[in-house]
Amino acid sequence: MDSLVEQCFIKGWPVLAHCNGDAAGDQFIAAVSRAEAKLGKADRRPVMIHAQTARVDQLDSMKAMGIVPSFFSMHTYYWGDWHRDVTLGKERAAHISPAATALKKGITFTEHHDAPVGLPSSLLVMHTAVNRLSRTGAVIGADERITPYQAICSITRNAAYQYFEEDRKGTLKAGKLADFVILDKNPMKIDPMKIIDLQVMETIKEGKTVYKKL
Numbered sequence: 001m002d003s004l005v006e007q008c009f010i011k012g013w014p015v016l017a018h019c020n021g022d023a024a025g026d027q028f029i030a031a032v033s034r035a036e037a038k039l040g041k042a043d044r045r046p047v048m049i050h051a052q053t054a055r056v057d058q059l060d061s062m063k064a065m066g067i068v069p070s071f072f073s074m075h076t077y078y079w080g081d082w083h084r085d086v087t088l089g090k091e092r093a094a095h096i097s098p099a100a101t102a103l104k105k106g107i108t109f110t111e112h113h114d115a116p117v118g119l120p121s122s123l124l125v126m127h128t129a130v131n132r133l134s135r136t137g138a139v140i141g142a143d144e145r146i147t148p149y150q151a152i153c154s155i156t157r158n159a160a161y162q163y164f165e166e167d168r169k170g171t172l173k174a175g176k177l178a179d180f181v182i183l184d185k186n187p188m189k190i191d192p193m194k195i196i197d198l199q200v201m202e203t204i205k206e207g208k209t210v211y212k213k214l
Contacts, residue, residue: 005031005046009039014163016047016070022055029061036065047162049112050075052096053088059098063107068162070110071097071154073129074118076141080134094141099129099154103146110162111154126151126187127196148187148195178207 005028008015015032019025025048032046048054048062051069062069075083075096084093095101102109111125118124127133129151132140146154160170168176182202187195203211 001027001031002034006035006038009035009042009044014045014047016049018049020050020052022053022058025051025054025058029058029065029067032065032067033061041066045162045164047110050097050114051109053092054098056098056101059102059105059107063105068108068110068158069102070112070162071099071102071129072114072118073097073099073111073132074113074125076132077124077128077135078118080132080140081136081138084134084138084140095144096141097129098141098144099146099150100144103150108158108161109154110158111151122155123196123198123200125155129154130192130195148192152187178204180204 005015017028019028028046028048043066045066045068047068047070049070050072051058051062052072052075054062054069059069061067073096080093080096083096084090088096099109099111111129113120113122113125126148129146130148132142132145134140157166157170160166160168169179170176172178172180181200181204184199184201185194187198190198199213200211201213202209
């Protein structure tokens, strides 16, 4: 791990490491720390994919090193009940993908769907990050819920930042690529539980319509 991270930093390659458990998170944080000690700090934006069971102390370390956590809040929907009852227990399961804690610490994070593990639906990503409901309707960690606007930012503005593309993607601004969708309702004004029912009416790619609901 140390050798790989160091090599990537030297070559200027982005590092995205899959760290589902907190032990894997410790290993990645340590590798980034050692590489930084050798090569110096820089704006590298390494990414911890999932950061599913990231601890508070790990979030502090990630902020200090500029590591971007990419959370998989859809995990609460697909496997939340199982993690609560079998693998993690109620307390740890409540902090799967700790988005709200990351926000309080001023950490830029993204959300992903991990296709084909989860269905590639940005609306489901948003729904689970906001509501954190399992498939049985149980709330898995109410304290880690985020707002619809924060969820949108995690898959747009923050995602562009994660890939060093914030100068041309992620927000609607003159000079940037006009990539966006038109929804049938405003996700910030409806009942959060209805986010999952939103419909994409039109998709615009670089200013041109590539999909329109009939």
